[in-house]
Amino acid sequence: MAGPPDGPAGSDLHLELPATGGRRAALMAALREAIRSGRLAPGTRLPPYRSLAADLGIARNTAADAYAELAAEGWLTARQGSGTTVADRAEPVAATRARRTSPSRRPAHDLIQGRPDASAFPRADWLAAGRRALTSAPNEAFGPGDPQGRRELRVALADYLARARGVRTDPERIVVCSGVAHALRLLFDGAGAVLGGPAAGPLAVEAYGLGFHRALLARAGVTTLPLPLDEDGARIDALAEHPTVRTALLTPAHQFPTGGPLHAARRAAVIDWARGSGALVLEDDYDGEFRYDRRPVGAVQGLDPERVIYLGSVSKSLSPALRLGWMVLPEQLVDRVLAVKGEREAWASALDQLTLAEFIESGGYDRHVRRMRRRYRDRRDHLLAELAVRAPHIEVSGIAAGLHAVLRLAPGTERSVLKAAAYRGLALDGLADYRHPLIGPDAMPVADGLVVGYATPADHAYQAAVAALCDVLPAPL
Amino acid sequence: MAGPPDGPAGSDLHLELPATGGRRAALMAALREAIRSGRLAPGTRLPPYRSLAADLGIARNTAADAYAELAAEGWLTARQGSGTTVADRAEPVAATRARRTSPSRRPAHDLIQGRPDASAFPRADWLAAGRRALTSAPNEAFGPGDPQGRRELRVALADYLARARGVRTDPERIVVCSGVAHALRLLFDGAGAVLGGPAAGPLAVEAYGLGFHRALLARAGVTTLPLPLDEDGARIDALAEHPTVRTALLTPAHQFPTGGPLHAARRAAVIDWARGSGALVLEDDYDGEFRYDRRPVGAVQGLDPERVIYLGSVSKSLSPALRLGWMVLPEQLVDRVLAVKGEREAWASALDQLTLAEFIESGGYDRHVRRMRRRYRDRRDHLLAELAVRAPHIEVSGIAAGLHAVLRLAPGTERSVLKAAAYRGLALDGLADYRHPLIGPDAMPVADGLVVGYATPADHAYQAAVAALCDVLPAPL
Numbered sequence: 001m002a003g004p005p006d007g008p009a010g011s012d013l014h015l016e017l018p019a020t021g022g023r024r025a026a027l028m029a030a031l032r033e034a035i036r037s038g039r040l041a042p043g044t045r046l047p048p049y050r051s052l053a054a055d056l057g058i059a060r061n062t063a064a065d066a067y068a069e070l071a072a073e074g075w076l077t078a079r080q081g082s083g084t085t086v087a088d089r090a091e092p093v094a095a096t097r098a099r100r101t102s103p104s105r106r107p108a109h110d111l112i113q114g115r116p117d118a119s120a121f122p123r124a125d126w127l128a129a130g131r132r133a134l135t136s137a138p139n140e141a142f143g144p145g146d147p148q149g150r151r152e153l154r155v156a157l158a159d160y161l162a163r164a165r166g167v168r169t170d171p172e173r174i175v176v177c178s179g180v181a182h183a184l185r186l187l188f189d190g191a192g193a194v195l196g197g198p199a200a201g202p203l204a205v206e207a208y209g210l211g212f213h214r215a216l217l218a219r220a221g222v223t224t225l226p227l228p229l230d231e232d233g234a235r236i237d238a239l240a241e242h243p244t245v246r247t248a249l250l251t252p253a254h255q256f257p258t259g260g261p262l263h264a265a266r267r268a269a270v271i272d273w274a275r276g277s278g279a280l281v282l283e284d285d286y287d288g289e290f291r292y293d294r295r296p297v298g299a300v301q302g303l304d305p306e307r308v309i310y311l312g313s314v315s316k317s318l319s320p321a322l323r324l325g326w327m328v329l330p331e332q333l334v335d336r337v338l339a340v341k342g343e344r345e346a347w348a349s350a351l352d353q354l355t356l357a358e359f360i361e362s363g364g365y366d367r368h369v370r371r372m373r374r375r376y377r378d379r380r381d382h383l384l385a386e387l388a389v390r391a392p393h394i395e396v397s398g399i400a401a402g403l404h405a406v407l408r409l410a411p412g413t414e415r416s417v418l419k420a421a422a423y424r425g426l427a428l429d430g431l432a433d434y435r436h437p438l439i440g441p442d443a444m445p446v447a448d449g450l451v452v453g454y455a456t457p458a459d460h461a462y463q464a465a466v467a468a469l470c471d472v473l474p475a476p477l
Numbered sequence: 478m479a480g481p482p483d484g485p486a487g488s489d490l491h492l493e494l495p496a497t498g499g500r501r502a503a504l505m506a507a508l509r510e511a512i513r514s515g516r517l518a519p520g521t522r523l524p525p526y527r528s529l530a531a532d533l534g535i536a537r538n539t540a541a542d543a544y545a546e547l548a549a550e551g552w553l554t555a556r557q558g559s560g561t562t563v564a565d566r567a568e569p570v571a572a573t574r575a576r577r578t579s580p581s582r583r584p585a586h587d588l589i590q591g592r593p594d595a596s597a598f599p600r601a602d603w604l605a606a607g608r609r610a611l612t613s614a615p616n617e618a619f620g621p622g623d624p625q626g627r628r629e630l631r632v633a634l635a636d637y638l639a640r641a642r643g644v645r646t647d648p649e650r651i652v653v654c655s656g657v658a659h660a661l662r663l664l665f666d667g668a669g670a671v672l673g674g675p676a677a678g679p680l681a682v683e684a685y686g687l688g689f690h691r692a693l694l695a696r697a698g699v700t701t702l703p704l705p706l707d708e709d710g711a712r713i714d715a716l717a718e719h720p721t722v723r724t725a726l727l728t729p730a731h732q733f734p735t736g737g738p739l740h741a742a743r744r745a746a747v748i749d750w751a752r753g754s755g756a757l758v759l760e761d762d763y764d765g766e767f768r769y770d771r772r773p774v775g776a777v778q779g780l781d782p783e784r785v786i787y788l789g790s791v792s793k794s795l796s797p798a799l800r801l802g803w804m805v806l807p808e809q810l811v812d813r814v815l816a817v818k819g820e821r822e823a824w825a826s827a828l829d830q831l832t833l834a835e836f837i838e839s840g841g842y843d844r845h846v847r848r849m850r851r852r853y854r855d856r857r858d859h860l861l862a863e864l865a866v867r868a869p870h871i872e873v874s875g876i877a878a879g880l881h882a883v884l885r886l887a888p889g890t891e892r893s894v895l896k897a898a899a900y901r902g903l904a905l906d907g908l909a910d911y912r913h914p915l916i917g918p919d920a921m922p923v924a925d926g927l928v929v930g931y932a933t934p935a936d937h938a939y940q941a942a943v944a945a946l947c948d949v950l951p952a953p954l
Contacts, residue, residue, distance in 0.1 A: 032779070036645060073643060073775040074744040087745060087780075121619035123611050126828075130607060134600050139935065142796040143595035166550060168513060181822035190667060190696075216820065219667075267551040268564060298550040302509070303564075319619045321827035343693065345658035346823040350798035351603075458616065 013040075013047050015056065023058045027066040035075055035086055044086040046076065108425030109465035113257060113404035113453030114316070120372060121319050125364045126355065133358035134351060145350050147342040148334075149176025149326075152357040157326055160360050161312070165288050166298025168305045169328045175337050176348055179313040179325035180284055181216060186327075186340050187282075187309070189220035194336045195247055195280070196220055204248040206234050207439040208258050213249075214436065226436035228444040229255060232263035236270045248273075249282040252300045256286060257434050257451045259398015259406055261297050270300065274307040280330070281308045287316045289369045291401040292377040306330045314356065316403060316455075317369055324348050324356055372455075376403060379454040379462055386466050393476040403455035406431065413474055414448035420472040426465070428452055490517075490524050492533065500535045504543040512552055512563055521563040523553065585902030586942035590734060590881035590930030591793070597849060598796050602841045603832065610835035611828060622827050624819040625811075626653025626803075629834040634803055637837050638789070642765050643775025645782045646805045652814050653825055656790040656802035657761055658693060663804075663817050664759075664786070666697035671813045672724055672757070673697055681725040683711050684916040685735050690726075691913065703913035705921040706732060709740035713747045725751075726759040729777045733763060734911050734928045736875015736883055738774050747777065751784040757807070758785045764793045766846045768878040769854040783807045791833065793880060793932075794846055801825050801833055849932075853880060856931040856939055863943050870953040880932035883908065890951055891925035897949040903942070905929055 015030040017023065034040045046052070046067070053063035067084050070076045077087045133152075141150070148154070154171035161167035177183050188196035188203075195203075202223040205214065217224055225242055227234045233255050239245060248270065252262035262270075274281050283300050291297070301310040305328070313325030329337060341347070359365050380399055387394055387407075395408040409417060414430045421428060431449040450469075457465050492507040494500065511517045523529070523544070530540035544561050547553040554564045610629075618627070625631070631648035638644035654660050665673035665680075672680075679700040682691065694701055702719055704711045710732050716722060725747065729739035739747075751758050760777050768774070778787040782805070790802030806814060818824070836842050857876055864871055864884075872885040886894060891907045898905060908926035927946075934942050 032643065069774075072738075072741045074741055074748070074777070074780045115621060118618075118620035119616040121616075127608055127611055131604050134604055139596040139598075141595075142598035142798050144592060144797045145800070166509065178823040185821060185823070219820065261549075264549045264551055268554075271551070300551070303551045320621045321619050323622070323822075323824050323826050343696065344662060344823075345800075346655040346662070346821075347800050349800050349826045349829045352826045352829060 013052065013055075015052075017056060017058075023062045024066050024069075027056070027058065027063065028070055031066065031070055032075060040086045042086050042088045045082075046084045046086070048083065107427035109427065109461070109468045110456045111426065111428040111452050111454065111465055111469060112456055113429060113451045115453065115456045116316055116319065116372065116403065117375070117455055117458060118319070118321075119458040120375065121321075122364065122368050125368065126359060129359040129362060129364055130351070130355040132362070133354040137354050141350055141354060145347055147175075147338050147347060149174070149348065150350055150353040150357065153353040153360075154326075156357040156360040160365070161299075161310075161328065164366075165285060165312075166302040167310055167328055168302050169310075173305070173329050173331060173334055175327045175329060175334065175341065176353060177325050177327055177341070178323040178346070178348055179315055179320075180286065180311045181212065182323075182346075183309075183311050183325060183327045184213060184216055185220070186337055186344075188217060188222050190340070193220070194333060194340060196222055201244040201246045202242065204239060204242060204245045205436065206250060206255060207436050207444050208431070208434040209249075209251070209256060209436065211433060224249075224436065224438075226439040226443075228439065229258060230444075231260065233260055233266055234262060234270075236266045236273060239270075239273050243277075246277070246279045247282060248279065249284060250300070251284050251286060253285055253288045253291075253297050254398070254401045256284070257398070257404060257406060257429075257431070259400075259402065259404075261401075262300070267300050267303065271303045271307060275304070279307075283308050283310045285310060285312045287402045288312065289317050290373055290376060290403060292373065292380065293400045301328060306332070309333070317372070318365070322352055322356070324352060375459075376455050380405065382463070383452065383454055383466055383469075386470055387473075390470040391473045394473055404451055404453040407450040407452060407473070409448040409450065410474065411446070411448055414450070417450065417472055417474060421469070424468050424472055426468045426472060428469070490529065490532075492529075494533060494535075500533075500539045501543050501546075504533070504535065504540065505547055508543065508547055509552060517563045519563050519565045522559075523561045523563070525560065584904035586904065586938070586945045587933045588903065588905040588929050588931065588942055588946060589933055590906060590928045592930065592933045593793055593796065593849065593880065594852070594932055594935060595796070595798075596935040597852065598798075599841065599845050602845065603836060606836040606839060606841055607828070607832040609839070610831040614831050618827055618831060622824055624652075624815050624824060626651070626825065627827055627830040627834065630830040630837075631803075633834040633837040637842070638776075638787075638805065641843075642762060642789075643779040644787055644805055645779050646787075650782070650806050650808060650811055652804045652806060652811065652818065653830060654802050654804060654818070655800040655823070655825055656792055656797075657763065657788045658689065659800075659823075660786075660788050660802060660804045661690060661693055662697070663814055663821075665694055665699050667817070670697070671810060671817060673699055678721040678723050679719065681716060681719065681722045682913065683727060683732060684913050684921050685908070685911045686726075686728070686733060686913065688910060701913070701915075703916040703920075705916065706735060707921075708737065710737055710743055711739060711747075713743045713750060716747075716750050720754075723754070723756045724759060725756065726761060727777070728761045728763060730762055730765045730768075730774050731875070731878045733761070734875070734881060734883060734906075734908070736877075736879065736881075738878075739777070744777050744780065748780045748784060752781070756784075760785050760787045762787060762789045764879045765789065766794050767850055767853060767880060769850065769857065770877045778805060783809070786810070794849070795842070799829055799833070801829060852936075853932050857882065859940070860929065860931055860943055860946075863947055864950075867947040868950045871950055881928055881930040884927040884929055884950070886925040886927065887951065888923070888925055891927070894927065894949055894951060898946075901945050901949055903945045903949060905946070 017026040017030055049063040049067050050060055053060045067076060071078045075087055076084050078084045151171060153176060154174040157174055158169050158171045187194050202225045204227055205224045207226040207229050214224055227238050234250055270281055285299055299310055301308040310328035314322050387396060396405050398406045414432055418430045429451040431447055494503040494507055526540040526544050527537055530537045548555045551564055553561050555561045628648060630653060631651040634651055635646050635648045664671045679702045681704055682701045684703040684706050691701055704715045711727055747758055762776055776787055778785040787805035791799050864873060873882050875883045891909055895907045906928040908924055
């Protein structure tokens with residue numbers, strides 16, 4: 001290797017130190033910055049610390065210390081007799097290419113399903129609950145957590161879920177998690193997964209459902225088999241054709257996304273199936289709080305808590321930003337789920353858990369849900385009224401509950417309607433996105449349609465979004 | 478199946494409804510409770526709704542609705558002509574066996590390493606930061622999150638880490654996660670893991686380290702090879718013996734748990750190794766903020782940001798209950814880590830992220846770290862002073878930084894000292910727990926010792942814990 005290039009001699013190393021603050025730290029920062037920027041190249045010889053100190057008007061010890069520390073950090077190399085040089089490996093960082101510099105492609109109108117109105121988050125009430133919760137929390141709340149979740153939250157959830165959803169549980173059977181996707185990963189993904197693995201057999205799912213869940217399960221090596229849907233919900237009788245299935249994932253309160261509740265006879269039948277075949281039902285109660293036209297249908301879990309894993313979260317009712325959800329487990333699964341969860345360590349914040357517990361117990365959660373229920377019902381009513389005027393030929397379903405409706409389209413027209421919507425800056429999904437790839441047209445006819453999420457926009461943007469939707473709907477045949 | 482057992486006839490079904498509140502909901506709750514408790518067995522015939530309504534003094538419609546809804550929920554079975562019976566499958570839930578009913582086994586004195594003093598969490602400052610952050614946050618903060626983490630936090634972290642730890646980064650290279658264990662899972666575990674898989678080769682680790690991390694990696698199918706330690710830290714030269722190693726996990730600022738910083742020449746050497754072999758260094762900066770006797774050693778990451786993945790969290794500096802950490806990534810890895818993280822959905826709370834960003838930017842985080850640094854230094858000094866008086870023969874190391882010290886013991890005595898400690902209700906770890914199982918006594922002599930975490934107890938409990946420690950230390954030979 002060649003000798004060091006000619007560097008700045010004695011006093012010509014230009015460094016600007018701020019007028020105030022610690023001299024040593026300032027000198028170290030200035031030298032680091034000069035090396036980082038490439039102004040001082042690797043191998044460059046630095047002035048002796050004495051001359052640098054004189055030049056900068058700082059104490060000699062200060063300059064000597066700064067050199068020594070930068071050498072200890074690997075920025076500089078000090079060799080007896082040859083002075084101090086910039087270390088070979090202290091290369092300047094390449095400027096990070098700007099990421100995502102394209103203007104954010106927010107749609108003009110957002111009717112994507114599954115998101116609550118973010119502008120309606122109850123900031124003041126949440127902050128007040130947080131203040132009460134954190135002020136009164138025991139010190140151990142700020143120590144290492146429990147993979148099961150804070151007991152304060154599990155107690156609040158056990159009461160709330162029994163009261164509002166007919167779930168039969170106690171705090172010891174509840175495991176706090178980040179949401180339904182996290183629950184599915186704990187149950188199915190990875191070594192030691194509770195329900196996964198080659199021996200566990202395929203998982204029955206509904207013929208229409210969330211592609212994200214199917215993809216997550218596929219990556220975990222879980223085969224999913226679709227159950228056809230009809231006007232009473234998932235065809236539980238089809239489980240008889242798949243004797244290796246030991247688990248069925250259902251959305252009984254409000255089939256996602258087609259919208260109907262599972263019929264009472266089917267609720268009973270799926271419990272009978274689970275009991276008869278030693279199987280389990282996974283109940284995804286994703287929007288159980290939002291029912292408009294009749295009293296809520298309670299959770300299937302209430303029929304047999306030892307045969308149902310109940311999954312819920314605040315993602316629809318409050319905010320997906322909190323990443324807070326829960327599993328209500330059969331007694332025999334609690335320890336196994338905790339073992340997997342304890343190994344993984346990506347738990348929910350204990351502080352948010354305490355705040356949610358206080359929010360529920362103080363009645364703030366119920367008040368928020370009631371307020372949002374009224375708001376979403378008004379939006380649904382507005383959607384129906386507009387459609388009745390501007391597109392009376394369009395059949396609407398799934399409207400008794402939830403945060404979205406399904407608009408049926410004539411066969412073969414879904415794709416062109418979605419294209420027209422995209423052209424108008426209107427974001428929404430087609431039914432095809434939700435259909436399981438293995439469900440044949442003979443098992444269940446292909447239905448064209450739109451999934452319209454009416455919760456997503458802020459209040460002021462909603463009417464324009466519905467108007468844009470009406471604009472792209474096809475005229476009657 | 479036999480016919481329904483004799484049930485309560487017409488009016489002798491005893492139900493107590495509360496005096497106020499909705500009649501239908503109250504009746505449904507009372508019936509559910511009676512079924513749940515087993516008082517109404519499966520198959521029991523209920524009185525006709527008319528007589529029940531008369532008996533309870535409620536409207537007929539109300540009773541009819543309650544029956545219909547309980548039938549829809551599967552609790553009751555309504556058959557034309559045979560009245561309403563309790564459904565076959567509505568079995569009472571078995572009382573959950575009490576879990577963890579044993580009195581919680583808190584040790585009398587807790588000197589387990591790795592935990593900050595939970596009583597010192599800055600509740601008021603954190604709440605104030607939360608109020609400022611949530612009040613001023615844009616609405617989209619309460620919508621679906623970004624797997625990379627809130628930009629506000631990444632901006633604050635980029636500034637803080639550059640200033641306090643010499644990390645060279647920008648917000649686009651930072652990925653927020655739940656902590657170091659979560660980061661290791663994202664990098665190594667599961668299909669599509671960034672650095673894992675059979676092709677990635679073994680991972681070099683330090684001969685002493687966290688067993689939890691080794692176990693996590695083993696479950697992910699990652700083989701770990703131990704690097705011997707000496708007074709200058711990990712023996713980087715030993716990497717030459719393992720040409721298949723492409724990643725090395727190190728704790729350069731303060732070797733965990735033995736306590737020394739990685740020597741400047743070794744810092745340079747590991748970067749040279751990474752460049753020469755196309756490898757990566759994982760830098761676990763688990764307690765970089767806590768250095769007492771000299772200025773902090775900056776992060777190795779600053780030497781070459783494209784060759785180092787820097788990992789940190791608030792678990793030691795603030796609280797493990799927040800489950801908040803970060804990865805600073807080489808440019809080329811950012812998209813791959815985000816793809817894995819986006820698939821998994823167990824993200825940190827956006828609200829806590831906003832609060833931490835505000836806490837850092839307002840100077841609250843620095844103030845808290847300085848306060849805790851003073852507190853822990855005082856505790857360390859007290860420990861050293863007590864040991865100097867009561868056990869001057871015991872060698873103490875790793876004391877220039879961190880939240881723990883290592884006390885050397887005579888060979889073969891560690892286990893008996895730990896037994897004596899347990900007998901006294903004193904919780905602490907022995908060095909043996911941290912030793913890699915594959916490191917032979919010829920590569921590195923077995924050292925007996927205690928890992929003493931002096932941050933864990935509350936202030937008022939600390940002196941008694943140190944006294945208990947001194948009581949169990951062996952007398953001089």
